[in-house]
Amino acid sequence: NAGVTQTPKFRVLKTGQSMTLLCAQDMNHEYMYWYRQDPGMGLRLIHYSVGEGTTAKGEVPDGYNVSRLKKQNFLLGLESAAPSQTSVYFCASRRTGGTGANVLTFGAGSRLTVL
Amino acid sequence: DAKTTQPTSMDCAEGRAANLPCNHSTISGNEYVYWYRQIHSQGPQYIIHGLKNNETNEMASLIITEDRKSSTLILPHATLRDTAVYYCIVTTSGTYKYIFGTGTRLKVLA
Numbered sequence: 001n002a003g004v005t006q007t008p009k010f011r012v013l014k015t016g017q018s019m020t021l022l023c024a025q026d027m028n029h030e031y032m033y034w035y036r037q038d039p040g041m042g043l044r045l046i047h048y049s050v051g052e053g054t055t056a057k058g059e060v061p062d063g064y065n066v067s068r069l070k071k072q073n074f075l076l077g078l079e080s081a082a083p084s085q086t087s088v089y090f091c092a093s094r095r096t097g098g099t100g101a102n103v104l105t106f107g108a109g110s111r112l113t114v115l
Numbered sequence: 116d117a118k119t120t121q122p123t124s125m126d127c128a129e130g131r132a133a134n135l136p137c138n139h140s141t142i143s144g145n146e147y148v149y150w151y152r153q154i155h156s157q158g159p160q161y162i163i164h165g166l167k168n169n170e171t172n173e174m175a176s177l178i179i180t181e182d183r184k185s186s187t188l189i190l191p192h193a194t195l196r197d198t199a200v201y202y203c204i205v206t207t208s209g210t211y212k213y214i215f216g217t218g219t220r221l222k223v224l225a
Contacts (some may be wrong), residue, residue, distance in 0.1 A: 004158075032212060042202070042217040043159070050211050058212065092157050092213075102147065102206060104213060106158030 006091050006107035006109060013081045015113045021076040021110050023091030030096045033058075033104070034066060036087040049066050049074055065082035081114045088112070124220040127197075133190040135219050137203030138183040148179060149186045152199040153218070157203065162188065164186050171198045193223045 004025045007023060013019055023032065030051050035043040035058075045058030049068040065077045074093075080086060088111050092104040120138040127133040139148065147166050151159040163170055163177045165186070170177045176189040190197050202218040 015212065031211065034214070042200075043215040045212060045214060048211060048213075059214065088156060092158070094213075102149065102210075102213075103161045103164070104151070104159070106160070108158055109156065111156075 004091055004093055004105050004107035006110045008110060009108065010111050011113070011114065013078075013082060015114060017080050017081050018077070019112075020070075020078075021039075021078065021089055021091075021112075023074045023076070023093075023107060025072055025091075025093040025105070027093065027095070027105065028071070029093035029105070030071075030095045032068065034064075034074065034076045035089060035090045035092065035094045036060065036085075038087050046076065046089075053108045059074070078112075081112075086112060086114045119188045119205055121203055121216065121219045123217070126222050126224055127190075127193045129195060129223050129225050130192055133193040133197065133204075133219065133223070134173075134189075135188040135201050135223060136185065137188070137202070138185045139192055142205050143207075146204050146205045147207065148177065148186045148203045149200045149206065149216075150175070150177065151204065152197075153198040153202070154196075159215075160161070162201075193221075195223050195225060197221065198223045 007022045033048045034046040047066040049055045052071040055066045067075045091107040149164040150162040153159040165177045179186045200218040
């Protein structure tokens with residue numbers, strides 16, 4: 001049982017380039033989240049999804065797009081990367097209903113550097 | 116969701132109990148208190164949660180005051196591996212958003 005898997009783990013981009021981060025979960029969770037964490041800071045919510053085909057904005061959504069075409073996958077896209085998007089990105093998922101429904105399971109993170 | 120306030124940092128001697136406080140004075144009746152920790156640059160890890168009763172599991176204990184306006188996470192015998200950032204979050208199971216604060220950086224000293 002892999003849990004939440006993020007790819008890639010590391011990436012270096014030049015300003016203006018685009019890329020997609022992939023989050024995959026094998027726990028049949030309904031909700032999925034993308035967070036960013038800047039050095040010495042807490043986690044900030046970028047976008048989230050409450051089910052296949054649905055997405056919503058979090059605290060810091062500007063400059064990012066997301067898609068949830070399949071229940072197990074949540075993609076985070078940067079159309080035109082900027083140095084301010086240099087960060088560690090974490091994906092998380094949780095199920096709905098029942099005991100422990102509000103417990104998040106996190107991936108290992110994707111470290112992105114934009115030059 | 117209720118806002119939480121935690122100290123920025125704390126130190127604890129190895130083998131002693133680490134008591135991490137969290138204030139959530141605007142918590143509502145159906146909101147739970149959740150604790151996570153983040154070791155170095157790893158993804159946060161769930162520790163424990165509670166509504167109004169005290170809770171204990173293999174990792175920690177959670178003490179919630181009677182008025183529910185504050186709580187304390189207790190690591191009974193802290194080890195060096197407990198050095199991490201600890202996040203206190205208040206939310207309901209029906210909430211879609213899941214907002215983290217800046218947490219408490221706990222350093223366990225040898």
